[in-house]
Structures are given as C-alpha cells and as structure tokens.
Amino acid sequence: MSKIDIRHAHSLPMPQARKAIEEVARKLQDRFQVDYGWEGDTLNFTRSGIDGHIELQAQALHVHAKLGFLAAMFKDPIESEIKRVLQEKF
Structure with a gap:
C-alpha cells in the first residue's frame, strides 16, 4: 500500500482556508x-x-492518503495535482 503525506503551511483565516480546501477537493x-x-x-x-x-x-x-494497489500506479500524478493546487490556493 502506497501513501501520500503532505504538510503545507498557510496564513489564511480559517474560513478562507476551508473554502480553498473545498476547491482542492x-x-x-x-x-x-x-x-x-x-x-x-x-x-x-x-x-x-x-x-x-x-x-x-x-x-x-x-x-494524508492511502492508495491501494491500482491507485498506487497513479501516486505521482495524484500527489503532483494536490501539491499544484495547494500552491495555487495557499
């Protein structure tokens, strides 16, 4: 099982950060x-x-995400997309 673990600092107020996370989702x-x-x-x-x-x-x-066997083959694009959107929103 593969895992994604990303920590990202932000300086947004909580309501604005919540809205940004909703956009990521x-x-x-x-x-x-x-x-x-x-x-x-x-x-x-x-x-x-x-x-x-x-x-x-x-x-x-x-x-934090756990990826099953098939999803693990897409770990890099999933992780890259998460990081890209976090950079864009935060």
Missing part, C-alpha cells in the same frame, strides 16, 4: 472521481483504492 473530484465530505475541520475523501483526508489547522494543513 472539487479538483480531485473532477480529475480522480473522489467523493468527499467535511467532518469538523477535516475533509475526508475516498473512492475505490483511495482513502484520505485533509486536516485543516490554524497555520497549516496536512494531507
């Missing part, structure tokens, strides 16, 4: 067909072979 949904939903300050996302979350903190966020 929409891009992941469009590109990789993930389902997502909020649980407190954590956005959970999933699809067959992918299970992860984005934890929003006051000055940082943490992306």
Whole structure:
C-alpha cells in the first residue's frame, strides 16, 4: 500500500482556508472521481483504492492518503495535482 503525506503551511483565516480546501477537493473530484465530505475541520475523501483526508489547522494543513494497489500506479500524478493546487490556493 502506497501513501501520500503532505504538510503545507498557510496564513489564511480559517474560513478562507476551508473554502480553498473545498476547491482542492472539487479538483480531485473532477480529475480522480473522489467523493468527499467535511467532518469538523477535516475533509475526508475516498473512492475505490483511495482513502484520505485533509486536516485543516490554524497555520497549516496536512494531507494524508492511502492508495491501494491500482491507485498506487497513479501516486505521482495524484500527489503532483494536490501539491499544484495547494500552491495555487495557499
């Protein structure tokens, strides 16, 4: 099982950071067909072979995902897309 673990600092107010994370999730949904939903300050996302979350903190966020065997073949493009969108939004 492959994993993605990204920590990203930010200086946005929490409501604005939450909105930016929602945009990240929409891009992941469009590109990789993930389902997502909020649980407190954590956005959970999933699809067959992918299970992860984005934890929003006051000055940082943490992306963690577990990729199954088939999804692991797409680890690099998934991780690159997450990093690209985080740079764009934060």
